[in-house]
Amino acid sequence: MPSDSGPNAKLVMMANQIATFFKTQPGEDGPERIAAHLNDFWEPRMRAQFFAHLDAGGAGLDPLVLAAATHIRRPAEA
8 A cells, every 4th residue: 555645645546546446347457447547537747757656666556557557658758
């Protein structure tokens, strides 16, 4: 579980909440559905923060979120 503090705590919590929702849905396409949600609703700045956290080890991220990472669009660097 993510710590309650730190610059990415809220982002980790939000990603894990999305994973929790998709765990309750039928089918085996949870990672793809999580990625689609993040691609559709997270602005590039949030996805950049997500990838920075992931590149630093991804502490606290649900395994389903980690599985979704390969399907999430990495924003272009500024």
